[in-house]
Amino acid sequence: MGIAGMLGTSIKRREDPRLITGDATYVDDIKLLGMLHMAVLRSPYGHARINSISTEEARNHPGVVAVYTAEDLKGAVSSVPVAVPLGKIAEGMGVRGPLAEGKVRFYGDPVAVVIADDRYAARDARDLIEVDYEPLPAVIDVEKAMQPDSALLYEEFGTNVPFGMHPPTDDIDKVFEETKANGGVVVKTRMVNQRVAPVPMETRGVVASYNKGEKKLTVWSSSQIPHLLRNLLAGQVGLPQHQVHVIVPEVGGGFGCKLNVYPEETLAAFASMKTGKPVKWIEDRSENLAATIHGRDQVDYIEVAATKEGKITGLKVHGISDLGSYCQIFTDVIMIAFGFPVACGAYDIPAIYLSADIVFTNKAPTDAYRGAGRPEAAYVAERAIDLVARELGKDPADVRRLNFVKPDQFPYKSAAGAVYDTGNYEGALDKALELVDYGNLRAEQAQKRAEGKLMGIGLSSYIEICGFGPKGSAPVGLYESARMRVEQSGDVMVYSGSSPHGQGEETTFAQIVAEEFSIPVDNVVILHGDTDSTPEGRGTYGSRTTAVGGTAVFQAAQRLKEKMKQIAAHMLEASPSDVTLEDGNFSVAGSPQKAVSFADVAATANLSNTLAPGIEPGLETTVFFEPEACVFPFGTHVCVVEIDRETGETEIKRFVAVDDCGRQLNPMIVEGQVHGGIAQGIGQAMVEGVVYGEDGQLLTATLMDYAMPFANELPHFETDSTVTPTPVNPLGVKGVGEAGTIGSTPAVANAIADALGLAHVDMPYRPEKLWQLIHQQ
């Protein structure tokens, strides 16, 4: 055992002292000598041809150093990277350079940049650039974009649909026919998972500094993917990888929107290479809402078949993914690669049919937003269960129970193809129902209904897939890494390939090391986000950092511990196999008085000139860990709402969440992740939504117009957990970064439908929509 059971303890975060005093350094806090500022001119149209751009007046503005358009980038900068180009995307459809060429395709599309010696001057000059636009018809509705007469974003391809997946339906049709023949039901609906904006409180930002003498580019970026950014950016601007150094300082939230290489990062790098000066660009909030990726935006046509007892026999889903105007890194695969594998949810569904269309429209690109594909899949599965329950007049909790994958079925291969590691879905449901006092709650609901009140109870027994890997699943290995060094003092330095943005891994990773070495957590430091010193990592996303990066840290500690045992054995004149490490001391089993301290062994390893033969001096190792399989967190969320008939306003009376993310390294941090996830999930259900006019104008371009939950709009969450460890990694951990978002949205949706007695209501549940539904009934 380690030091006082360090793992599993809610110790306070080591990140916090700098963050609560204003001493942390975010990108906009970086100031370099001679630094220039970049401002981006963006399209005011959703779709338009660019006839000409006149930059002369801007160039002559005081303080302006340069103005660049797509013309200036030719031959110098390659296109924005796309990880897995599907269908016509592989032929170049939707692939763009950093600045628009010939056409703009969404409101916010970057057209030109101004480089000036001051932030204000750059913006003043930006207003002096004249662009002659010829507006074109825009297409905003994803299903209209699929019509043959639709306006086209890429005329040369003759369609807005770069890729579709339409397998034969014979098998599922047969299941549906048999189900009906046997007295079962088939329920169908169309559901819209609306477009939302990630809105990290820190917008995007970059400082690029090219040293002409060293031919080296240093880039500070608010990013989730330091190494990917380094490698991809090097390719884009034509520098060798070892001449690009990416530093990710403090990051003020990401939620998926910072796991991309964006045009502005490339443009700042290009501008610095051209001018020889550091160039800073800080996105303002309006740019963030217009030009940073959006999330969700998926339409699903679903049909679900079930026996009259409520056992689901088949699920048919046609998903339409709205890509927006261009492909960013994962835009085209969010639904198919991250949503479809978990389309069956927590349920033992024997037959599933999945078809897809992915479609370009004149909106900002979509990509990964907290959950990325899995919230959409959970929304479909959890709504499907409630549709069946409603059709059959059964309690949705009973229908869930009847269909759950049972604990003895793991590892379980779902009809959608994913192999679930471990789970006890009914355990989490039971605990949540007990917490919320379900029996009495339904009785209260019956009474309220008798009084004419609109009370609803919604359940969501979600699962998700995370901890990516696994080996062989992606075009590149999805590993994480750790380089660890035990100093001669006995202090430990860990260089993690994973780079956080609020998740607290400087704390949890230090706990892993402290436990394994049985030393105080203060003797361990976790360093990250610097590509010159940390080994290659794939990035922080998909709730993978603890399961993959944490395991790399754990294995590095194990490896060094073994070496330290050998050194200690030499010091103690014992056999290494007899040496144990406990309470900070290496000792020989059975004779604890014969011991050397962790620090003594560290000093010997680093200083001694009489190490045993075959033992290399020093204590340093690098581990890469690539998981063999993914992990599948799960849980049940319960939402209780009451809707005011007169105003359409919803009050969330209670929100209970029981989540299972496997073993918890720091329960305080786990709970924090759950809270934040639930808030974002409720945000989508209740108020959030990116809105474009039919002409492509963005109507939610500031935080005055884009609604997000405030403190007084959210309930007090009642959270608890169950713990079902995974065998996929030695720590037994799953992931919890996205679970709250995935589980909460369907719980609210189910509660609203239950309150109104309707089969389905599309989100968001703003008062005017609910009032209209109530009053048209």
Added chain:
Amino acid sequence: MAMKRAITVTVNGQQHHSEVEPRLLLVHYLRDVLDLTGTHIGCDTSQCGACTVLLNGESVKSCTVFAVQADGAEVTTIEGLAQGGNLNPIQEGFWEKHGLQCGFCTPGMIMASYQLLKNNPNPSEAEIRKGLEGNICRCTGYQNIVRAVQYAAEKMQTSATEPVGAGGGGE
């Protein structure tokens, strides 16, 4: 470009004489001229509250105040909150109760909490939530922020009943 104006602003107890453009925002003055980067910018429209500072003891969103409007005023930023190396009880509360994750909204949230507790030293949960509705946090779901403010309220009340010199926040 407009002519620069001379201003004198006392920030965290230190007086600064500067020449600024009339359009310079207070938040840019603090961050770019005085290098006090603890105050953050999260929106351009005064919704998010990341830029909250105290202007003559009252919380303001410094993205909505021109630097020239602060001429002759006293400003307190997050950097000025800890006294004599001791964290203010609100800062302590945010650390103790895990009231932050990415930390970007935190300085503004702490300054807004300062005003809240000044006006209402013993707020209910609902009053805390209402009092902080001008500050957006995207990470925490606010629950641990509520706990942090409750912690601070309790701590400030305890220290207020102790003899002078026992520390604590407040002016």
